[in-house]
Amino acid sequence: MNLSILLSILCAIAWGVQSIFLKKAMRDIPLSAVILITLIINFIALVFLIGVGVGNGFSVFINISRPIYFYFMVAGFLNYLLGRGFYYSSFRFTSVTQSTSISSTYPIISVVFAITVLGEKLIFHQFIGIGLTLSGAYLLMMKGKR
Amino acid sequence: MSRLRGQMEAALSSVCFGIAPIFAKKGLMSGLHPLYGATIANTTALIIMIFFALFSGRVIRWEPIKKYGLFFAILAGICNSVALVSFYWAMSIGKIALVVPITCTYPLFTMLAAYLSMRESEVMDIFTVAGTLLIVIGVVLTI
Numbered sequence: 001m002n003l004s005i006l007l008s009i010l011c012a013i014a015w016g017v018q019s020i021f022l023k024k025a026m027r028d029i030p031l032s033a034v035i036l037i038t039l040i041i042n043f044i045a046l047v048f049l050i051g052v053g054v055g056n057g058f059s060v061f062i063n064i065s066r067p068i069y070f071y072f073m074v075a076g077f078l079n080y081l082l083g084r085g086f087y088y089s090s091f092r093f094t095s096v097t098q099s100t101s102i103s104s105t106y107p108i109i110s111v112v113f114a115i116t117v118l119g120e121k122l123i124f125h126q127f128i129g130i131g132l133t134l135s136g137a138y139l140l141m142m143k144g145k146r
Numbered sequence: 147m148s149r150l151r152g153q154m155e156a157a158l159s160s161v162c163f164g165i166a167p168i169f170a171k172k173g174l175m176s177g178l179h180p181l182y183g184a185t186i187a188n189t190t191a192l193i194i195m196i197f198f199a200l201f202s203g204r205v206i207r208w209e210p211i212k213k214y215g216l217f218f219a220i221l222a223g224i225c226n227s228v229a230l231v232s233f234y235w236a237m238s239i240g241k242i243a244l245v246v247p248i249t250c251t252y253p254l255f256t257m258l259a260a261y262l263s264m265r266e267s268e269v270m271d272i273f274t275v276a277g278t279l280l281i282v283i284g285v286v287l288t289i
Contacts, residue, residue, distance in 0.1 A: 002240065003236075003239060003240075004236045004239045004240020004241070004244065004245060005236075005240065005244065005248065007232040007233075007235050007236035007239075007240070007245075008232070008233075008236045008240070008244070008245045008248035008249050009248060010228070010229075010232045011228075011229045011232040011233045011236060011248075011249045011252075012229075012248060012249050012250075012251045012252040012254075012255055013252075013255050014225045014226070014228040014229035014232065015225070015226070015229040015249065015252035015255070016252040016253065016254065016255025016256040016257075016258070016259060017225055017255060017256070017259050018221075018222045018225035018226050018229065019222075019256045019259075019260075020256065020259045020260060020263055020264065021218045021219070021221040021222035021225060022218070022219070022222045023264070024215075024218040024264075025215045025216070025217075025218035025219035025221075025222055026215070027215060028212040028214055028215025028216075028218075029212070029215035029216065029219055032195070032198060032199070033219070034219045034222070035195055036192075036195045036196070036199060037216070037219040037220060037222075037223055038219065038222055038223040038226055039188060039191055039192040039195055040192065040223070041220065041223030041224060041226070041227050042188050042192075042223065042226060042227055042230060043185075043188055043189060043192050044227075045227035045230060045231060046181065046184060046185040046188055046230070047185070049181060049231060049234070050181060050182075050185065054181055054234070054238075055179045055181050055182060056179070060178075060179070060182055061182065061185075061186075064176075064178065064182065064186075065176070068173045068176050068178060069186060071169045071170065071172045071173035072169070072170060072173045072183045072186035072187045072190070073186060073187070073190040074166075074169045075166040075167070075169040075170040075173065075183070075187045076166075076186065076187025076188060076189070076190035076191045077190060077191060077194070078162045078163075078165055078166040078169070079162060079163055079166035079167075079170075079187060079191075080187055080188055080190070080191035080192075081190075081191040081194055081195065082159075082162045083159045083162030083163045083166065084159070084191075085159075086155045086156070086158040086159035086162060087155070087156065087159035087163075089155050090151075090152040090153070090155035090156040090159065091152070092152065093151045093152025093153075093155070094151075094152025094153055094156070095260070095267075095268050095269060095274070096256060096260050096264070096268060097253070097256055097257045097260045097268060097270070097274050097278060098152070098153065098156065098274060098277075099152060099153075099155075099156040100156075100252070100253045100256040100257075101253045101256075101257075101274075101277060101278040101281050101282075102153055102156035102157055102160060102281075103156045103157075103159040103160045103163060104160070104250065104252065104253045104281060104282070104285060105157075105160045105281055105284075105285065106159075106160045106161075106163035106164035107164070107250070107285050107288050107289055108160075108164065108284075108285070108288060109160060109161055109163070109164020109165060110164045110165075110167050110168065111288055112164075113164065113165065113168050114168075117168065118168075125287050126287065126288050128284075128287055129283075129284045129285065129286070129287025129288030129289075130284065130288055131284070132280045132281075132283050132284030132287065133280065133281050133284030133285055133288060134284070135280050135284070136276070136277040136278065136279070136280030136281035136282075136284060137157075137277070137281060138277075139273050139276055139277035139280065140153065140273065140274065140277035140278075140281075141153055142273065
């Protein structure tokens with residue numbers, strides 16, 4: 001097994017387990033404080049990575065154009081703030097497994113936008129994938145109605 | 147009703163997580179290293195949250211925070227950062243077609259960890275297991 005697969009598995013485990021810690025944290029800490037703490041730790045990790053030489057150093061930030069900043073700022077607002085806000089908040093009302101599974105259907109949204117906005121076309125196995133994902137989401141939603 | 151609210155919030159988070167990469171992709175089309183994009187995105191969110199903390203007293207109340215909760219919030223942040231670092235590292239040395247589908251299996255690890263550590267509060271029935279499996283397989287096929 002090569003290093004990239006090991007790292008990918010490590011990433012999946014870390015992403016998977018963080019939800020458990022988040023739910024335990026939110027028994028004692030307000031939602032906004034949890035978001036702030038995770039953002040601060042992420043910021044430290046990202047700055048550390050650039051500092052140790054991944055990429056081309058901090059000077060790159062000076063040469064990034066305004067439109068590119070804008071795109072990433074919007075992405076950050078949607079992903080790190082709104083997305084995380086809804087995701088973490090959902091832990092207060094439903095099980096962590098359900099929340100994580102439902103929120104992990106986001107590639108479907110990306111695909112829908114890719115088709116409608118970017119004009120991309122789907123291939124056969126992607127249709128099956130969307131069908132399976134929607135079926136899974138429906139099962140989890142139905143559980144909520146019981 | 148509250149469970150449905152949780153599911154709706156999870157679905158809304160999925161919409162946000164789904165739209166964000168459209169903008170990130172537009173940014174990355176400039177040839178910028180994804181790490182810088184992630185740093186700009188994270189810093190934007192962090193600055194907004196700090197403004198909230200400073201100027202809206204009712205948003206964050208630090209007094210009732212217990213060490214137990216703080217400990218788990220820091221653990222979650224570390225896990226998130228480990229995931230971030232390992233994701234970028236894997237992407238830089240491996241094939242995207244392999245790395246992305248593997249990382250999308252994370253709900254399975256959440257389910258396993260919830261089963262092992264939160265049996266008292268997490269209901270693990272056939273709907274949860276089947277739904278999670280279908281979503282993971284579906285997402286891997288869609289990517």
